[in-house]
Amino acid sequence: MTWKWIVIVTILIILIVFTAQNYEPVQIRFLAWSFKSSLAVTIFISLVIGFLTGLLMGIRKD
Secondary structure, eight states, X not given: XXXXXXXXXHHHHHHHHHHHHOOOEEEXXXXXXXXXXXXXXXXXXXXXHHHHHHHHHHOOOO
16 A cells, blocks of 8 residues: 555545534525535535646646
8 A cells, every 4th residue: 555545545634534423404595596504415415526626637648
Protein backbone atom coordinates (compact mmCIF):
# COMPACT_ATOMS: atom_id res chain seq x y z
CA MET A 1 0.00 0.00 0.00
CA THR A 2 1.45 3.34 -0.99
CA TRP A 3 1.27 6.51 1.06
CA LYS A 4 -1.35 7.91 -1.33
CA TRP A 5 -3.78 5.07 -0.53
CA ILE A 6 -3.16 5.47 3.20
CA VAL A 7 -4.07 9.17 2.96
CA ILE A 8 -7.20 8.41 0.90
CA VAL A 9 -8.39 5.71 3.34
CA THR A 10 -7.73 7.99 6.33
CA ILE A 11 -9.72 10.84 4.76
CA LEU A 12 -12.57 8.47 3.92
CA ILE A 13 -12.71 7.17 7.50
CA ILE A 14 -12.78 10.73 8.85
CA LEU A 15 -15.53 11.62 6.37
CA ILE A 16 -17.62 8.58 7.37
CA VAL A 17 -17.37 9.48 11.06
CA PHE A 18 -18.19 13.14 10.33
CA THR A 19 -21.15 12.18 8.15
CA ALA A 20 -22.52 9.73 10.71
CA GLN A 21 -22.55 12.47 13.35
CA ASN A 22 -24.36 14.99 11.11
CA TYR A 23 -27.62 13.42 10.01
CA GLU A 24 -30.04 16.30 10.76
CA PRO A 25 -32.30 17.53 7.95
CA VAL A 26 -31.17 20.77 6.29
CA GLN A 27 -32.79 23.10 3.78
CA ILE A 28 -30.89 23.21 0.48
CA ARG A 29 -31.47 26.17 -1.84
CA PHE A 30 -29.87 26.44 -5.26
CA LEU A 31 -31.10 28.98 -7.81
CA ALA A 32 -34.84 28.23 -8.19
CA TRP A 33 -34.74 24.84 -6.41
CA SER A 34 -35.31 24.29 -2.73
CA PHE A 35 -35.54 20.97 -0.90
CA LYS A 36 -34.79 19.32 2.43
CA SER A 37 -32.12 16.68 2.71
CA SER A 38 -30.10 14.99 5.38
CA LEU A 39 -26.85 16.79 6.13
CA ALA A 40 -25.06 13.45 5.72
CA VAL A 41 -26.44 13.05 2.18
CA THR A 42 -25.48 16.63 1.35
CA ILE A 43 -21.93 16.05 2.58
CA PHE A 44 -21.67 12.80 0.62
CA ILE A 45 -22.94 14.39 -2.61
CA SER A 46 -20.46 17.25 -2.16
CA LEU A 47 -17.67 14.71 -1.70
CA VAL A 48 -18.64 12.83 -4.87
CA ILE A 49 -18.83 16.05 -6.91
CA GLY A 50 -15.43 17.14 -5.61
CA PHE A 51 -13.93 13.72 -6.30
CA LEU A 52 -15.27 13.65 -9.86
CA THR A 53 -14.05 17.19 -10.47
CA GLY A 54 -10.59 16.19 -9.27
CA LEU A 55 -10.59 13.16 -11.54
CA LEU A 56 -11.64 15.22 -14.55
CA MET A 57 -8.97 17.84 -13.83
CA GLY A 58 -6.38 15.12 -13.46
CA ILE A 59 -6.98 13.65 -16.89
CA ARG A 60 -4.15 14.69 -19.18
CA LYS A 61 -4.39 15.12 -22.89
CA ASP A 62 -1.38 13.52 -24.53
